Amino acid sequence: MLNRQGRPTQAGEAAHAEHATFTGNKALQQVEPLIFEIGHHEATGVDIDKPAPFKSRLGKHARQGEIGLPGLSEPETMRHYVRLSQKNYGIDTGLFPLGSCTMKHNARLNEKMARLPGFSDVHPLQPTSTVPGALDLMLELARYLMTLTGMPAVALSPKAGAHGEACGMMAIKAAIAAKGEGATRNVVLVPESAHGTNPATAALIGFSVKAVPARPDGTVAVEDVKALLGPDIAAIMLTNPNTCGIFEPEIVEIAAAMHEAGAYFYCDGANFNAIVGKARPGDLGVDAMHINLHKTFSTPHGGGGPGAGPVVLSERLAPFAPVPFIHVENDRPHLVESRGESPAGNQPFGRMTAFHGQMGMYVRALAYMLSHGSDGMRQASEDAVLNANYIRAGLADLMSLPFPDHPSMHEVLFDDEWLKGSGVSTLDFAKAMIDEGYHPMTVYFPLVVHGAMLIEPTESESKAALDLFIATLRDLAIAAKGNDKERFTSAPHHAPIRRLDETRAARSPVLKWEKPAPAKAAE
Amino acid sequence: MRYLPLTDTDREDMLARIGVSDVDALFSDVPADKLLKAPVDLPRAKGELEVERILGKMAGKNTAASAVPFFVGAGAYKHHVPATVDHLIQRSEFLTSYTPYQPEIAQGTLQYLFEFQTQVAALTGMEVANASMYDGSTGTGEAVLMAHRVTRRRKAVLSGGLHPHYTAVVETLSEMANDEVVVLKPDVSAQEDILSQIDDSTSCVVVQSPDVFGNLRDLKPIAEKAHAHGALLIAVFTEVVSLGAVVPPGAQDADIVVGEGQSIGNALNFGGPYVGLFAAKSKYIRQMPGRLCGETVDSTGQRGFVLTLSTREQHIRRDKATSNICTNSGLCVLAFTIHMTLLGQAGLARLAEVNHANAVRLADALAGVEGVTVLNDSFFNEFTVKLKKPAAEVVEVLAAKGILAGVPVSRLLPRAGLDDLLIIASTEVNTDEDRAALVAALVEVL
Numbered sequence: 001m002l003n004r005q006g007r008p009t010q011a012g013e014a015a016h017a018e019h020a021t022f023t024g025n026k027a028l029q030q031v032e033p034l035i036f037e038i039g040h041h042e043a044t045g046v047d048i049d050k051p052a053p054f055k056s057r058l059g060k061h062a063r064q065g066e067i068g069l070p071g072l073s074e075p076e077t078m079r080h081y082v083r084l085s086q087k088n089y090g091i092d093t094g095l096f097p098l099g100s101c102t103m104k105h106n107a108r109l110n111e112k113m114a115r116l117p118g119f120s121d122v123h124p125l126q127p128t129s130t131v132p133g134a135l136d137l138m139l140e141l142a143r144y145l146m147t148l149t150g151m152p153a154v155a156l157s158p159k160a161g162a163h164g165e166a167c168g169m170m171a172i173k174a175a176i177a178a179k180g181e182g183a184t185r186n187v188v189l190v191p192e193s194a195h196g197t198n199p200a201t202a203a204l205i206g207f208s209v210k211a212v213p214a215r216p217d218g219t220v221a222v223e224d225v226k227a228l229l230g231p232d233i234a235a236i237m238l239t240n241p242n243t244c245g246i247f248e249p250e251i252v253e254i255a256a257a258m259h260e261a262g263a264y265f266y267c268d269g270a271n272f273n274a275i276v277g278k279a280r281p282g283d284l285g286v287d288a289m290h291i292n293l294h295k296t297f298s299t300p301h302g303g304g305g306p307g308a309g310p311v312v313l314s315e316r317l318a319p320f321a322p323v324p325f326i327h328v329e330n331d332r333p334h335l336v337e338s339r340g341e342s343p344a345g346n347q348p349f350g351r352m353t354a355f356h357g358q359m360g361m362y363v364r365a366l367a368y369m370l371s372h373g374s375d376g377m378r379q380a381s382e383d384a385v386l387n388a389n390y391i392r393a394g395l396a397d398l399m400s401l402p403f404p405d406h407p408s409m410h411e412v413l414f415d416d417e418w419l420k421g422s423g424v425s426t427l428d429f430a431k432a433m434i435d436e437g438y439h440p441m442t443v444y445f446p447l448v449v450h451g452a453m454l455i456e457p458t459e460s461e462s463k464a465a466l467d468l469f470i471a472t473l474r475d476l477a478i479a480a481k482g483n484d485k486e487r488f489t490s491a492p493h494h495a496p497i498r499r500l501d502e503t504r505a506a507r508s509p510v511l512k513w514e515k516p517a518p519a520k521a522a523e
Numbered sequence: 524m525r526y527l528p529l530t531d532t533d534r535e536d537m538l539a540r541i542g543v544s545d546v547d548a549l550f551s552d553v554p555a556d557k558l559l560k561a562p563v564d565l566p567r568a569k570g571e572l573e574v575e576r577i578l579g580k581m582a583g584k585n586t587a588a589s590a591v592p593f594f595v596g597a598g599a600y601k602h603h604v605p606a607t608v609d610h611l612i613q614r615s616e617f618l619t620s621y622t623p624y625q626p627e628i629a630q631g632t633l634q635y636l637f638e639f640q641t642q643v644a645a646l647t648g649m650e651v652a653n654a655s656m657y658d659g660s661t662g663t664g665e666a667v668l669m670a671h672r673v674t675r676r677r678k679a680v681l682s683g684g685l686h687p688h689y690t691a692v693v694e695t696l697s698e699m700a701n702d703e704v705v706v707l708k709p710d711v712s713a714q715e716d717i718l719s720q721i722d723d724s725t726s727c728v729v730v731q732s733p734d735v736f737g738n739l740r741d742l743k744p745i746a747e748k749a750h751a752h753g754a755l756l757i758a759v760f761t762e763v764v765s766l767g768a769v770v771p772p773g774a775q776d777a778d779i780v781v782g783e784g785q786s787i788g789n790a791l792n793f794g795g796p797y798v799g800l801f802a803a804k805s806k807y808i809r810q811m812p813g814r815l816c817g818e819t820v821d822s823t824g825q826r827g828f829v830l831t832l833s834t835r836e837q838h839i840r841r842d843k844a845t846s847n848i849c850t851n852s853g854l855c856v857l858a859f860t861i862h863m864t865l866l867g868q869a870g871l872a873r874l875a876e877v878n879h880a881n882a883v884r885l886a887d888a889l890a891g892v893e894g895v896t897v898l899n900d901s902f903f904n905e906f907t908v909k910l911k912k913p914a915a916e917v918v919e920v921l922a923a924k925g926i927l928a929g930v931p932v933s934r935l936l937p938r939a940g941l942d943d944l945l946i947i948a949s950t951e952v953n954t955d956e957d958r959a960a961l962v963a964a965l966v967e968v969l
Contacts, residue, residue: 024825034634034638034641035864036641039867040867041867041868044865044866044869045605045864045870046605046866046870048874048877048951049877050873051876051877051880054880054883054884056879057882057886057899057900057901058739058768058879058901059900060741061769061770061901062768063768063769063770063771063872066868067645067646067766067868067871069642069645069863069871070864071864071869072865072867074865077861077865078611081611081614081857081864082611084630084634085611085614085616085617085631086616087630088617088629088630088632089620089625089629090617090618090619090620091615091620092615092616092618092619093615093616093619096619096621101621103619109571111613113578115609116578117582117589118583119578119581119585119792121588121790121791122585122586122587122793123599123601123791124599124794124795125598125930126595126927127918127919127927129919129922129923130585130586131584131793133580133583133584134581134793136584137578140581144565147563148563159658159795159796160657161849162847162848162849163661163848165847166847170699195838196837196838196839196840196841196844196849197837197838197847197849199837199842200837200840200846200847201847202842203843203844204699204700204846205699206699206701209841209842247550247553249554252554275550275553277563278550278559279550283557284557300619300854301620301853302617302618302853302854302857303617303620303621303622303629303635303854303856303857304621304622304850305655305796305854305855306657306795306797306798306850306854306855307850308796322695323691338691338937341937349695349698350691350694350695351688351694352692353794354658354660354689354783354794355598355660355688355794355795358796359793360795360796366578367574367578370566370569370577371525371526371569371570371571372568373562373565373566373569374562374566374567375524375568377565378559378563380524380527382546383527383529383534385546386538386541386546386549390537390540393540393541407548407549407551408549409549430625431625431627434625439625439628442624445838459526459527460528461528463528463529463536490822492627492628495627495628496628497827498627498822498825499627499822500626500627500820500821500822500828501820502626504820505818505819505829506833506834509808509815510817511637511651511652511815511816511817511818512641512651513641
């Protein structure tokens, strides 16, 4: 079977392998076609009665002809998506040490709570008098976030980490404009080790970006920051702990230097999981920080979303929080939904999204926080840091640490120095981990080290799981150094599919299914 | 603590292996005076039962849409979602996976993204779709930025029928980037003269259909005029079910189509998480924001899927990226795709027909109520009525009677002088009893 691009849609040449099956299936691993290849245009898995006759009000706007979408009955749908799920690796499958992503346990209690009809089945534009419990929940989440960060305000509505970055940087831009410096302060400092979202966010909001070099030990020096400061600098965007897994030792001095120069300190909170209950960004001089609820507070990553990115704000930025927000007066919460109706002292810069943000994620995050409590959250951070350092201790003699002078926080960074001359790349090593039953760590990020491998075990891993992981990586490392190159370069061998050709996908993009061309005469 | 596997013995052993005496030695880079000595001032750990009590109490204070006659729309809609959907999206392998950075063990996610992109392209009548945005409103903001990149112009014209919150999101982004926005007056009856606003400096025109007041709009003439001036037409919708019944924007020559997909597969969730649909003409593919999933083959020639064209994205291009977006609405996409697969085109057309029928029946019934005027010539499942009294007051009185009647325009547009207007949505969930209750209550109140 070939599709319109002449690409095979069935099992490929692997069929000549030992014990090849006729179907291409391998027991529990099923080759699963696309719904467009198995569905029918007249099939449906939903029973809806035809309405009694009525007079259409669509006018000339009624759709003509077919949409071109197949349907499947309910059992077919169920089987299709169950089979697809079996091709996926999740946290519940095994260790998922994706650095910077904090793939911790997703408690099902949180799912259950988010599905309470009082949270999941309420509309953002119902009269607020009918949703007092929704406002309660938002206020309670806000209280927890403000207490944990030591910050006086929080904007809940951003829908993801990058969206939160945009929100925080907009608040900074609004604060600068309010001081009459909008025309001159338009440069944002971003360390080379930052997530790509930081410079992208700064650019989105109309700032230009200037890179801050890192010291050889992987941290930012206050002296290097000071050398770049001037009347044109609006802010610095600094991740702390940084993407090399190190807590920035001079963070307090950097914040002070920014403030002294009339600029602001934006902290990327991606790695907040290392310090929850151990240190508060507000005590460090942070002006704005987004919190990835899907990382730190365990709302599921869901194959890439939805996340949530509330932003905590300092006294200096609090007035500029976007609408909507909840304003409490005389113990009565009131939802402020437009700039024009903000209470005195507030100067919201605008609106980030249509409604109130990611309510479903607020519930899950609060359920997590209530479950852990202040003691459990502090313990979780300590365990996350302990686990990362335990892995580091178990591998440091075989793999190279680019920044050995600092303790790791919740993630440990290796580079590919130790693979030199082996013919095995970081990517090859990662693919071999798949064969061993692990999701690889984050690779080739941060960009400041060559062939980066960033391992974040989170606090959810037991010592036994870590011991096995360390032993496996040791075996692989020894094999990589010991002339077993082929094990790596052709990996993965045991995944549902072999190594995919990403170059080809980008060269001639095929982004949707097309009806196959009629079969050509035998060629 | 039930979620933390390490025991105190484990911790001791591990610290010894690391070679430090206590865990705070690992926090030595934190300035000593900033390291907290004790847990912060919040309640201590709680068992499941206690958490359920606390959150259950909060949830219990809210009126759920399923519990009352419910006619609230304006950007989010109450629909029935088949049980299969919620079961499948809670499977561990979907729920607890992440962005498919390692495609060989994420084919499940990647294949459903590919299916989703194909479905969205078909529904909207467009050539390509991305793997989703956060929601319809943020997608609209991204679409305007994309149009600016394509046309190298910086002026957007926004229809007065665009959801005011979508307008606000675009205005916020534009204000920050110093781009120009022309916002037309709120346009209750789809009568605005948007064509005269288009000139050679226009980057894009943003038009919603069905618009926020429920009117269906003819996009073709707007597309023609936009194209004559080198501008793009961005077509927006907030009710994706409408695409089962109305001419899709792609058939009217829209260049970019953005919409809210919450109605298919996703709960109301008080406003989020939702799922933004984003489609475009394929010539603009490299200017698109967000994730894209593409087909390829593995080393044995077997078909597989990967994230592709990532050179547009922030993790490669940094400050030159097409968007700062990093993730999308993965699990909401999955819910959408499963529900859409169950429906198929036949089911979607039927669902749309029922929605339209219910709205027509309600509009006809309301037209007979003294003090209520239905303003729409055309609509899908949502329309606007003019009331004899301020709509916000009426809605509040009806809410106290256990009926959620709709969205007062004054809530979306305070101080626009439209206080007597109410936007009413009706979907397949509404029964004859619901409609009778609303009509009777309005008769009583007006």
